[in-house]
Amino acid sequence: MLAVAGLLAVPLLGGCTGDAQQEAEQEKERTSARTPVPTSGSGAPRLVVGEAPVRARVVRVAGDLTAAERTQVKDNIGRVVGDWFDAAYLGGELRDGADLAAAFEVFTPAAAQQAARQADVTTGRVLAAELDQVVPTTQRVEAAVFASGRGPAGATAKVTLVLVGARNQGEQVEQVVRGELFLTVTTDGWRVFGFDLSRSVGEVGSFARAEKRAEGGS
């Protein structure tokens, strides 16, 4: 059974509130502190690594939203994306060929069908069979929201999920899922109706180094 990250993970940060600058500083601290360390001992090596919670932000609003509505949008979109992260990459159920539909419950039906056809990217199933354990070290959601006079209507969520996984032999791997989710408000709340994602697999720390380079170059 794929170990759910929370069992061994050390939560570094709690909620999803705070201003942008504070969040950015916290993000930097977390990035520098998250190098996973395999533990030794009997049985399969285990990862000891800080688990990052879902951190959602509303970065732009076109239209009028009150501060309370903005917070609500941030929380709701963060929850929807976090549910997808959990179901598609963190739960471990996909290893045994479980029904893909469960991974896309927060998608509209047609978007879920399309995502299921591209499950090598939209879920973690490719590596799920090989990994004993995965820990999310970054779960980031940055939403740009369109609001009409009737409240929020649509949003583009830039998402980043970084997972560190351990294989039986102790080998570690980093999986990064990035891209955009397109969401609208439905009778069931926010739902994903489109996506444009990439998934990459590489050595642990690749993502943090790439971000550092990007920050240096900006």
Next chain:
Amino acid sequence: MRRLRRWVTLSISLAVLAVVVPDSGRQQFRASLVAVEGASGLDTGDGVVWILALGSDARPGEPVLRSRADAIQLVGVNARTSDSTVIGIPRDSYVDIPGHGRDKINASLVYGGPELAARAVAGLVGIEPDYVFTTSFAGFQRMVFVLGGVNVYSPDSYVEPLASIRRGFNDLNGVESLVFVRERYALPDGDFDRSRNQGRFLTDGLRALRQRADEPGALERLVYSFTQHTDIDVGPVELYRLARAVLAVDPRRTSRCVLDGSIGMAGSESVIFPDRQQARSLGRRAGRDAKLEGGCG
């Protein structure tokens, strides 16, 4: 924008594969290459969305939705394949207007607003638009402003009081864009060339839209701006999804045709007798997938 029938389901599916070389460093993972796979999809219905774009020539104080249509372009959007087709209909095309006999197609907007214009176009081409988008001169200029201008190709050079258009690509602001889509006297093929330019403008405008939409939050700003300057009775959620569908179109996969016809007289009026066979052929070939195999014939 007026919705004529309910939104239907449509999808897009695309995958790409690229390989990049990561930094050298501590090697915890066997792979020395980072494989990047892509996935994309869009739930906008299960078919092609057809939008009838009308440019109303209402003067200040005149009702935009009950004036003649200066520009008539039927646009098919296939978000699943990224294809699109733009069919230009010369405004002087002499057609059947339901309930009003035969007249120039641009009069349909005067007689019955966007809904009747859509029915007149459907009678000619055989495609019933899902949406009708009507803009005024001012609304058109405002949208070009929001886009930050449009880089448009013109096959002709001409000088007008408000714009100098050269052959080749032109960076046009709102006023200049309006000149470009309205001018016909300076063009060798008059109303037909004007309709071709309107189709070019739509394609180049889409290119500008896609470039702008790459910026974070740009699409949301554009859609919001659209709601502020457009006659609209489509809900904001539907509008947002429609905008995403339009953005999925690749301008390089756009087919453009202007409906042919012969110039003649109907009573004392100069009109265009449209090529009905071509109109039906275009509708039949593009109707299902917004892809025009075999060109404009």
